[in-house]
Amino acid sequence: MPDKPDRNxxxxxxxxxxxxxxxxxxxALDAVSVSIRENEFFTLLGPSGCGKTTLLRLxxxxxxxxxxEILLYGxxxxxxxxxxxxxxxxxxxxxxxxxxxxxDNIGFGLEMLGKPKTQIKARVAEMLKLVKMEALAGRRTxxxxxGQQQRVALARALAPQPKVLLLDEPLSALDYKLRKExxxxxxxxxxxxxxxxxxxxxxxxxxxxMSDRIAVMSSGKILQVGSPWDIYDKPAERFVADFIGxxxxxxxxxxxxxxxxxxxxxxxxxxxxxTVAQGxxxxxxxxxxxxPEHAKLTKxxxxxxxxxxxxxxxxxxxxxxxxxxxxxxxxVRQQNTRSAGCGFEKADKVGILIGSDAAQVLxx
Amino acid sequence: xxxxxxxxxxxxxxxxxxxxxxxxxxxxxVLVIYAFNAASSTSEWGGFxxxxxxxxxxxxxxxxxxxxxFQIGSIAAVLSTTFATMAALATTxxxxxxxxxxxxxxxxxxxxxxEIVTGVALLIFFSRIKIFxxxxxxxxxxxxxxxFCIPFAYLPIRARLENxxxxxxxxxxxxxxxxxxxxxxxxxxxxxxxxxxxxxxxxVISLDDVVITEFVKSGGQDTLPTYMxxxxxxxxxxxxxxxxxxxxxxxxxIVTLFFFVSRKRD
Amino acid sequence: xxxxxxxxxxxxxxxxxxxxxxSAPALLVIFLAATxxxxxxxxxxxxxxxxxxxxxxxxSPEAWIAVFLERDIFDDTLSAAAAHVTxxxxxxxxxxxxxxxxxxxxxxxxxxxxxxxxxxxxxWLFLITIPxxxxxxxxxxxxxxxxxxxxxxxxxxxxxGIISAPIQILYTDTAILIGMAYVYLxxxxxxxxxxxxKLDFRLVEAGYDLYATRFQVLRRIIFPLVKxxxxxxxxxxxxxxxxxxxxxxxxxxxxxxxxxxxxxxxFGQGRNWPLGSALSIAVMIIVxxxxxxxxxNAGKSGVRHG
Numbered sequence: 001m002p003d004k005p006d007r008n009x010x011x012x013x014x015x016x017x018x019x020x021x022x023x024x025x026x027x028a029l030d031a032v033s034v035s036i037r038e039n040e041f042f043t044l045l046g047p048s049g050c051g052k053t054t055l056l057r058l059x060x061x062x063x064x065x066x067x068x069e070i071l072l073y074g075x076x077x078x079x080x081x082x083x084x085x086x087x088x089x090x091x092x093x094x095x096x097x098x099x100x101x102x103x104d105n106i107g108f109g110l111e112m113l114g115k116p117k118t119q120i121k122a123r124v125a126e127m128l129k130l131v132k133m134e135a136l137a138g139r140r141t142x143x144x145x146x147g148q149q150q151r152v153a154l155a156r157a158l159a160p161q162p163k164v165l166l167l168d169e170p171l172s173a174l175d176y177k178l179r180k181e182x183x184x185x186x187x188x189x190x191x192x193x194x195x196x197x198x199x200x201x202x203x204x205x206x207x208x209x210m211s212d213r214i215a216v217m218s219s220g221k222i223l224q225v226g227s228p229w230d231i232y233d234k235p236a237e238r239f240v241a242d243f244i245g246x247x248x249x250x251x252x253x254x255x256x257x258x259x260x261x262x263x264x265x266x267x268x269x270x271x272x273x274x275t276v277a278q279g280x281x282x283x284x285x286x287x288x289x290x291x292p293e294h295a296k297l298t299k300x301x302x303x304x305x306x307x308x309x310x311x312x313x314x315x316x317x318x319x320x321x322x323x324x325x326x327x328x329x330x331x332v333r334q335q336n337t338r339s340a341g342c343g344f345e346k347a348d349k350v351g352i353l354i355g356s357d358a359a360q361v362l363x364x
Numbered sequence: 365x366x367x368x369x370x371x372x373x374x375x376x377x378x379x380x381x382x383x384x385x386x387x388x389x390x391x392x393x394v395l396v397i398y399a400f401n402a403a404s405s406t407s408e409w410g411g412f413x414x415x416x417x418x419x420x421x422x423x424x425x426x427x428x429x430x431x432x433x434f435q436i437g438s439i440a441a442v443l444s445t446t447f448a449t450m451a452a453l454a455t456t457x458x459x460x461x462x463x464x465x466x467x468x469x470x471x472x473x474x475x476x477x478x479e480i481v482t483g484v485a486l487l488i489f490f491s492r493i494k495i496f497x498x499x500x501x502x503x504x505x506x507x508x509x510x511x512f513c514i515p516f517a518y519l520p521i522r523a524r525l526e527n528x529x530x531x532x533x534x535x536x537x538x539x540x541x542x543x544x545x546x547x548x549x550x551x552x553x554x555x556x557x558x559x560x561x562x563x564x565x566x567x568v569i570s571l572d573d574v575v576i577t578e579f580v581k582s583g584g585q586d587t588l589p590t591y592m593x594x595x596x597x598x599x600x601x602x603x604x605x606x607x608x609x610x611x612x613x614x615x616x617x618i619v620t621l622f623f624f625v626s627r628k629r630d
Numbered sequence: 631x632x633x634x635x636x637x638x639x640x641x642x643x644x645x646x647x648x649x650x651x652x653s654a655p656a657l658l659v660i661f662l663a664a665t666x667x668x669x670x671x672x673x674x675x676x677x678x679x680x681x682x683x684x685x686x687x688x689x690s691p692e693a694w695i696a697v698f699l700e701r702d703i704f705d706d707t708l709s710a711a712a713a714h715v716t717x718x719x720x721x722x723x724x725x726x727x728x729x730x731x732x733x734x735x736x737x738x739x740x741x742x743x744x745x746x747x748x749x750x751x752x753x754w755l756f757l758i759t760i761p762x763x764x765x766x767x768x769x770x771x772x773x774x775x776x777x778x779x780x781x782x783x784x785x786x787x788x789x790x791g792i793i794s795a796p797i798q799i800l801y802t803d804t805a806i807l808i809g810m811a812y813v814y815l816x817x818x819x820x821x822x823x824x825x826x827x828k829l830d831f832r833l834v835e836a837g838y839d840l841y842a843t844r845f846q847v848l849r850r851i852i853f854p855l856v857k858x859x860x861x862x863x864x865x866x867x868x869x870x871x872x873x874x875x876x877x878x879x880x881x882x883x884x885x886x887x888x889x890x891x892x893x894x895x896x897f898g899q900g901r902n903w904p905l906g907s908a909l910s911i912a913v914m915i916i917v918x919x920x921x922x923x924x925x926x927n928a929g930k931s932g933v934r935h936g
Contacts, residue, residue, distance in 0.1 A: 062534055064638050079637050082537040083546075095535035099553045108549075109539035160540065371834050372745040374738070374848060381742030384735050384815065388761050391772035391812070394782060398775065407780030447656035454652035461646045470657050474664045478873020478917060480890035481910045485667035487897060488674055488907070491684065511663035514656050572765045575875045575890075579897070589767050596771055596880055605775075608768045619763045623756055 008071075009164055009196040010036040010059060015068030015078075017054050028054040030220040031068070036164075036198060037213075041190050043199045045207040046217035047243070052200045055217075056166050059198065060089045072163060083112070088157035089166040092173070094149045096141035102152050103128070103137040109160035127155040130189065147178045154186075158193060167199045171206065183210055204244045208232060216240045233291075236277040237364050241289045248295070248330050252288045254280075254361055264288050264359060267326035270303035274359035287362045292319065292333035294358035297344060302351030304330060308344050318342045322350060392612065399605035406602055416606035426607060429591040433571055436502065436587060440509035441517070441567040447510070448517035448566075449559055453551075456525040474512040482512065483579035490580060500582045508580045509570045516569045517562035520626055524558025561626040564618050571615075668914075675907035683901045693904035697912055714892070714909075721889040722916070724803065725871035728810040729818075732867050733860065735811070736818035740859075741852075743819070744826035755823065762816035770880045773809045774800065777881075801883035809877040814870065818863040825859030826852075865924050869917050889913050 017029040029051045036042045044052040057063045059070060061082035070078040077085050088109065096105050106127050110120045128134045131151035136144055141152065150170060157165055167186075171179045187210055190197045201207055207214050208228040215225045216239075224236045235241035238249070252264035257276060264274045264286070274288055296302075297320055306324035313336075320342060322330045330352060334342055344350060399417070403410025420426050448471075455467050474482065490504045532554070536546040574589045581590060588611065595604055675693050677685040695701070700711040743754040761769060775781055779796035787793045799805050829852065837847040853860075875890035882888065887895075889909065896906030 060538060062537075064641075066635060066638075082534070083540045083542055087538075089535070089538045091531050091535060093529070093531055095529065095531040097532060097535070097550060108536070108541075112536075112540040112542075112545060156539070369838075371831065371838055374741060374844060377738035377741050380735060380738035384739045384819075385757060387812070388758075388815065391776045392761070392764070392769070395768070395772040395775055406775060443659075447659060451653040451656035454649040458645075458649065461649070463646075463650065467653055467657065470660060470665065471653075473660060476869070476917070476921065477664075477668065478869060478890070478913055480873040480875050480893055481668070481671070481914050482664055483875075484893060484897065484906060484910045485671045486663065488903065489667035489670050492670075507659065507663040511660050514660055518656075568763050572763075572767075574767050578875075579894075589765060592767055592771070593876065593879070596767075596774070600775070604771065608765075608771060611765055611768060615764045616760055619760055620756075622763075623759065 007038040007073075008035045009038045009040075009073065010198070011069075011071040011074075012036075012055070012059075013069040013071065015055070015058060015065045015070060017051075017058060017063065018066045027220050029058070029065070032220070032222055034215055034222055034225060036196060039194055039196055040212040041187070041197045041199065041210060043201060043207045043211035043214045044217055045201055045204060045214050045244075047202055050217040051220040052202075052217050053168060054220075056089075056168055056198065056200050059164070060087060060166050061085050086160075086163045087166060088160060088162040089168065090153050090157045090170045092169045094153040094170075094173075096149055096152055096156070098140070098142055100141070101137065102133065102139050102141060102144065105141060105152055106156045106159050108156065113160060123159055127159045130158070130192070131155045146173060147182070150174065150182060151185075154189065158189070158195065161193075162195065164196045164198060167197060169201055170199075171201075172203075179206075186210065208244070216243065218243075234275060234277065234360055235289065235362065236279070238287060238362055241360075241362060245291065246331065246333075247289045247291055250288045250290065250328060250330075251285050252361070253284060254282060254286045257282065262361060264361060266303065267328070268304050268324070272303055272354050272359050273356045274361050275357075276361040277363040280361055280363045287364070288359050289362060290330075290354055290359050292331045293317075294355055295330070295332045296353040296355075297322070297332045297334065298351045298353055299344075299348070300351055302353040304352040304354070306330065306350060306352070308346055308348045308350055311342060311344065311346065320344060322352065324352075395605055396609050396612065398602055399609040401602050401605070404601065406600055406605065416602040417610070420603050420606045420610070423603070425586070425591060426588070426603075429586045429588045432502070432585065433587040433589070436505050436509055437567050437570040439506050440513050440570045441563050443506075443510045444513035444566045445517040445521075445559060445563045448514050448562055449521050449555070451514070452518055452521040452525050456522055457528075457530060471518055472515050475515050479512075479573075479575040482508075483576045486576065487579040494582070502585060504580050504582075505577060505585065505587075508576050509573065512573070512576060513566035513569050517566040520561035520565065521555065521558040524555055524561075528554055557625050561622055564622045564625070568615060568618050568622075671907045671910050675904055675911055677904050679902045679904050681901075683897070683903060685903050690904065693902070693908040696902075696905050697908050717887050717889060717892050718912075720803065720886075721872055724807055724810065724888065725868050725874075727807060728814060728871045729864050729867045731807070731811045732815050732818035733864065736815055736863065737822055737860070739815075740819050740822035740826050740856075743823050744829065751827070758816050758819050758823070762820065766813050767876050767880070769813050770809050770877050773805075773812050774880055777805060777808060800881060801886065803882075803886055805881040806874075806878050806886060806888070809881040810871050810874055813877060814867045817866040817870070821862035821866060822856060822859040825856040829855055861924050861927065865921065868920055872917060872920075873913060 012032055012034045015029055015032050016027060019026045019028055032051070032055065044055060046052045054063065058065050058078070061077070061080055065078050068078070069076050072085070072087070097108065100108070103124050107120045107124045110123055124137075125134075128137055131154055133148060133151050133155065136148060141149060144152070153170065171182050174182060183206060186197075199210065208231070211228055213225060213227055214231050215222045216231060217223065218239050224231060224240050226234070231240065232244055235244065241247050241249075250266055252266050254262050254264055254276070256263045260276050260278075262274055262276050263271050265271045266288070280286070304324055304326075306322040308320060309323045309329075310321040312319045312321070315336070317336055318334050320332045320334060322332065324330050332352060336342070398406050400412050400414065401410055402413035402415065451467070451471055455464060455471075458464070486504075486508050494500045533546050533550055536550045537543070541549060572589065573587075574593055577587050578590050578593070581587070586594070588607070592604060592607060595601075674685055676689055676691065678688040678690040678692070680686050695708070696711065698711055698714060699708045701708055743751060743758070746754055776783055777799040778784075779798065779800065783799075784793075784796040788796065799808070833851055833855070834847055837851045842850065873890055874888055875894070878886065878888040878891055882891070893906050893909045893913070896902045896909065900906070
């Protein structure tokens, strides 16, 4: 990963947003604090209703926080109207102006800023080139495809060179293949423009592939902030571990905690090495998570033992669901080869091998 | 079954519908045909002629009433559409606020009361004001027409506003447009078809009014419909057919225009 | 410094104030030239008639008594005002029959329009819209030319030898009824069509799938779903029919008065403005009662099907 300068573009400090009043009071954001560094691709990830879009709207200025501060390079912008913030948004629905051409859409922000015509023209040409839409500059926005609309929306938001670009689930309307293309395109644009991107999505795969850092949100709170690797391999809480990817939850007793590592004694009696989430408080029944691809099935003995319950073929790999002797359920993911089956059958007695770097102890 | 079962079929419905359409158009067609009748009575056919159009054209009362209708109609349409546009902006795309329901009720009130009652009310009210101010000009008719045209103009404008995507205005604000610039560059251009539809509706409604005008007008302030009503009560000449035909043509032209404007999607 | 909450509250207050300012012109014009004068009518209905029209500013309940009762000139006794009662009943009867007639004709027409293909639907809608926006007086006049003794209906019947003398339709209640049904038919068709167009015909398929007959599908599935349109159409026809002025004036002649003609009379030859005012208020009360009944009915059906 390239080094990022240690300056914060956006600092969200203790921001709360409460909708309604009295009985119908709903806290969409509950004392949220997060810092977003200059030039990074930062993703707010969470299920719908978790508050990620609300946070984005507060940064854009479409809504105002009930409490707290939003700093843009140290300056509080929480109460500024949207047209006074050097922050631009790519909307989920693109929100392209239907009565204007592609070029007029892209030039709109600069025009509103009162830039001279020649400068606008040059900048629009530059943006059209950046998103590879030179040929369609004179088209109405209703005459271009969804993917093209997406590019225009991006160009329009980038044209005024905002300090921060906000993207509200911009890829959700595209089909799978186009979405994959645009993910790469977005990464490229971020790299070329050097603008800080704040990206909102509910798609964990999208978040993992594109982001420098991810904040996982749930019920108006940020649960964990970290690199995709941190989030996936070192989830701090059950919600994070469960929301991102598939995982196995095991109950264990924790001992010998030191330097973020510990020994976990599972119900089967076996003891494995595990990393420990920050803020973990020692307790008798801790939860340990093991990703299905970090365990191996064997016909011999392993850390865990059980009976094969079901085998599901996925093309690239096979999921083998095992009913553990301890009563818990465990899934192992095994890469497929062309020549042979997975080597196991339903009702087989099996052992499960857990590697030395496979387990993480959750804080809750 | 010999015939395919059609789920949309209902016995007799098509026949009734056909009858309705024929019955709706037959009297109008007859009326138009007799406008070209050379005979001076409408009970016999005396050959094709344009003489009744000519006679209407030379009738100063008809010309005078027509001009007055257009004058009142255009002023009332512009005023009512302007006010209705403002009111529509004030009553749509917002969380409920105190007075919102009152506004809906107030704006639609002229639709809820039979015209005759409004006509009587205005007769009483304006006769007082006429005595008080001494003014008895066309202003009363314009005020009355503006009032009852507002709910009609409001209808398509409000519908258009409610279907309009709020994020477009948000996007404009995000791109540094001040509220006024957002209104002028985004809201107004997108609202334009609705405003145009409202304007045409208001004009047609004003042009068609008989009852309220009949009660509000002072002497010598006949509009085309009130003049025609007077003539019809006195007895029929094919001249009325000719005037009606011209009037019909205008209505059809406006409705056609309205149809295309209001059906147009962005 | 103001807190976020204070700023938000102030912005909201400003927004509501701006919205009042924006709606002020429309509200003012409507109040001055529509709603406000209605209150004056109410006041006038309790005053004494002036000798040459207008009123004397002296309280009197006479106008309201005269709406339904007659005072004998000689012995001052009160009896039912036969003429007024007749006109009230005739107006209500004609309006109700007009509403039913337009419903019976309009419902199948709207159904026919809604079941056309997407392309031709617009054409049918256009065909129903033209009469809707065509001057009501002209359309009434067109009916007059058709039904009068020398009109084409009678001419054709005479020529065919079905009748020997023209049927007198004009200047009868039937003429008013035909005229009103004719001019108000589009008002019934349009709202029913609007609901019918949104009807999901897969529900009709489901109905047939569950063994319903055509009539049962119509009664149990289609009709309940388009009921809001039927109610709207009925209101749109009933209100103007009750206050109809042009149609009875042109087709009813002088004799077959409806309420509006009776009211007009008080402001013309009758020179009894308080009575005219009281009659106007009475018409409005009937309209309001009808509206309320329909609104409550609509509310109930809304709960059932919503």
